Amino acid sequence: MWLAWFQNEVIRRFSPILEAQGEIDAANALRERARTLASAAEHEAWDGSWYRRAFYDDGSALGSKDNDECRIDSLCQSWAIISKAAEHDRAWQAMESARAELVDREGHLIKLLTPAFDKTERNPGYIKGYPPGVRENGGQYTHAAAWLIIATALQGLGDTAAELFDLINPINATTTERGIETYRAEPYVLCGDVYSEAPLQGRAGWSWYTGSAGWLYQAGIENILGLSVSPLHFTVDPCLPSAWEHALIRYRRGERTFSVEILNPDQVQRGVVKVEVDGVVIADNRVPLEAPAYKNIVQVRVTLGASK
Numbered sequence: 001m002w003l004a005w006f007q008n009e010v011i012r013r014f015s016p017i018l019e020a021q022g023e024i025d026a027a028n029a030l031r032e033r034a035r036t037l038a039s040a041a042e043h044e045a046w047d048g049s050w051y052r053r054a055f056y057d058d059g060s061a062l063g064s065k066d067n068d069e070c071r072i073d074s075l076c077q078s079w080a081i082i083s084k085a086a087e088h089d090r091a092w093q094a095m096e097s098a099r100a101e102l103v104d105r106e107g108h109l110i111k112l113l114t115p116a117f118d119k120t121e122r123n124p125g126y127i128k129g130y131p132p133g134v135r136e137n138g139g140q141y142t143h144a145a146a147w148l149i150i151a152t153a154l155q156g157l158g159d160t161a162a163e164l165f166d167l168i169n170p171i172n173a174t175t176t177e178r179g180i181e182t183y184r185a186e187p188y189v190l191c192g193d194v195y196s197e198a199p200l201q202g203r204a205g206w207s208w209y210t211g212s213a214g215w216l217y218q219a220g221i222e223n224i225l226g227l228s229v230s231p232l233h234f235t236v237d238p239c240l241p242s243a244w245e246h247a248l249i250r251y252r253r254g255e256r257t258f259s260v261e262i263l264n265p266d267q268v269q270r271g272v273v274k275v276e277v278d279g280v281v282i283a284d285n286r287v288p289l290e291a292p293a294y295k296n297i298v299q300v301r302v303t304l305g306a307s308k
Contacts, residue, residue, distance in 0.1 A: 001045045001053055001063070004037045005079035005086065012083070038085045046090060050097040051076040053113070054124075062124060063113070069120050072101045073113040074144045081151035095151060102148070103164065107201045108173040108183075109140035109194040110148055110164065116197065133197025135205060140168065140194035142212035146219050153223035153239040158269030161224055162241040165216070168194075173202065190216055225249055227260070233286040236260055236275070236302045242267045253289055258298045266306040273305035 011034040018027040045052045053063025053073035063073040077098040080086035086094070102111040116138025117128045130137035145168050153161040166172055174180045174187035185191050185204030192209030195201060221227050226238035227249055240247065245267060249260040275285045278299050287300055 002075035005083040008085035009083040050094040078147040078151040110145035112141040146215035156270040158239040260300040274303040276301040
């Protein structure tokens, strides 16, 4: 199911490239495929409070409230938001369900699915080869945890996105002697997975996992702080905890540094009302990477407010 949402996102990004190359028919064909996938997903995969994970060969559902094992999977819910292809109210309900069912605050982790595969006679694939609570079989698969945080930020829920970011940050899991003994991996890098079931709940697996690190870095920089860089400009559209009244980004581009100050006087979670570059308000919120008046340090001020 999540691959249906993922394919929608790929098509959304790739179709304009085809159009720019003059391949209009190919772009239109892809967009029609995306619409067909989204329609099928809504018709077949909605389970009442979240989207099902997949279907067995006999047509029975996996990732459904009717399943004893793998009742809910995080990927389908996160990508319903990320892809923007799902029906809005369903996608929001699915994310609420995912956070309620999969976030384990005691274990400092976000599960990929729950409950883990254990006794079922069906074959969901290779993940059943892992013990319950290990890696994809009901543990934290950190790629998926980062996607859940990204989806939460895309919803504009800055308080929750930051809380979940802090929850899986290994620094916070290892602040005590007990935490160090439980986690058993370096606190300064990200691991690919965290075990979710006793007696190994909270134990890190596959340390120095660069793919997961890249996704969590993106969640923090692009989705929480809101920095998005394009070839000619960048934008800042944060999704912050409401308690943050101030944040600062220093973005280096060659020999130049952009000092980006984010002000949040109304203590909102999202909503840019003004962007200033060296004291001048810019109309479209896009900060050019090059301008004749720039010095080595460019002062950018982004103000959030409740009026938007």
